[in-house]
Amino acid sequence: MEHYFFPYKRSSISCHRYGRGPVMVICFHGYGELGDHFRILDQEDLSPYSLYCIDLPHHGRTVWKDGNAFLRDDLLQVRQLVTSHHQREFAASGHDGRYALMGYSLGGRVAMRLFQSDPSRVHRLVLLAPDGLSSSFWYWFCTSTILGNKIFHYSMHRSLWFLKFLRQLKKTKLINKNKLKFITDYVEHPNSRRLVYHRWRTLRKLVPSASSVKSRLREHHVPTRVLFGKFDRIIKPSTGKSFARAVRSNGAYTELNCGHQLLLPKNAEAIIKALGD
Template sequence: MADLHLMYLNHQNNTIHYIRFGSGAKLLFCLHGYGENSEEFRALAEQLDKAYTVIGIDLPLHGKTVWRQAEFLPPDLQLILLSIAEKEMPGTSQWALAGYSMGGRLALTLAQHYTSSITKLILLAPDGLKLNFWYWLTTQTRVGNRLFRQTMNNPTWLFRAMKWARKAGLLNQSIFKFSHRYLDDPEQRNQLYERWTLFRNFRPDTTLLSHLLKSSKLPALFFFGNYDRIITTRQGERFLQKSGTQARLYIIEAGHRLLKPAFAATIAERIYQQPA
């Protein structure tokens, strides 16, 4: 089992909580999914600890991280990674970067803006490869954000619309259940509003990313669940068609939750196989 250390970093007026797994010579940062925390990467880290020192970060408004700023920008996250790298491996300015689901969107955005910092990009069911109209409307427009706030306070109309869409076959059962997981409880709805709004500045440009992956020859590994109805393999296939030979796509016999211990060894094997 990988050695585990609970750590904190003061960043401006914020306190960042992170977990360090193992003590390998290479550095790997991991960004978790929505509503989760750095513990989600434990099983994968235990498969990688001989080669990597794995750093799992509790993102703002998640886990034990205390975030007091009104905004969270890509330069903030990059500076946090640089600060942790200097603390854990002095002199290190490059690292592998992994992101799962929402964390994948953050990782893609960092790869777009700070390509030279990344030695290997690992995306697990990553959000951000396809424009989500509702996310754009609720986070990028004033009217949409106001409606989002009002809906989270009183979601009756939304529940009715979702139920109608489900009966009409316009909303699959996986997304229906996934949505209710975060909408049924008032506190969860409030967190959804705050988190979506805070992370609104992480918007990867897939066309630019495709070009960057080609020109930089950055090794990129994309993992998708064969039965994932939330972020489908088709999204990855379309993106990789434009992204050159350095990008690899792997299909896991799983749904959306790729960080389950059952899949850790398979994913780790693919990471080891791809040189950085």
């Protein structure tokens, strides 16, 4: 494993690298995680690949000092820092700058937004239980409207009422116990709530159009692999199945014997296979 810091404007982007192969894969982690969660893939089967696993703003060792929004242009520029680094290393072999994209959960949403912005350089897309396959009214309301942002800000600074509200939703079966645990794990402590607010606000613009992504995947004939856990109660596996089906002959859907967390040692073989099958 290697670790880099890429300077960007006033910020510093942390990136973990696994593998030394010529095939470049840019990876994005899930919410509250960091790039080194992809370390479970660091094994012999990874030899053809170089995985560049970026810590998103307000995650891991990335230091974000460029405002309260990480925009599409920022994402493209960070992508360019990574691809330029890889191209310099493999200049002798004439690397063409094309790469694969892989994203888990929140990172799947980011990967799709990057693909939507510049599909021509992506030769494969691997989505692991991705967020962003369907739109969320509440995410849009809380992060993109004045009223919603005020309520969100208040909730993260005075969480007692919010936790009571979530428990009431569970009692009325409007939210399942898995989602309740997933949310409460991130809002029980003041520092965690502060991070939730900044992460949601900063990444709010990186929302793909699923229909546009599917259209461009078909247009550019990009092999697309969608993996979900059979027991995922955070994001419905059926959304991944229908997405892969919409990509037609280039899409494939795989269901693994786990829940929402796919980055587990027992799943490493299936994930690496998705990079090159």
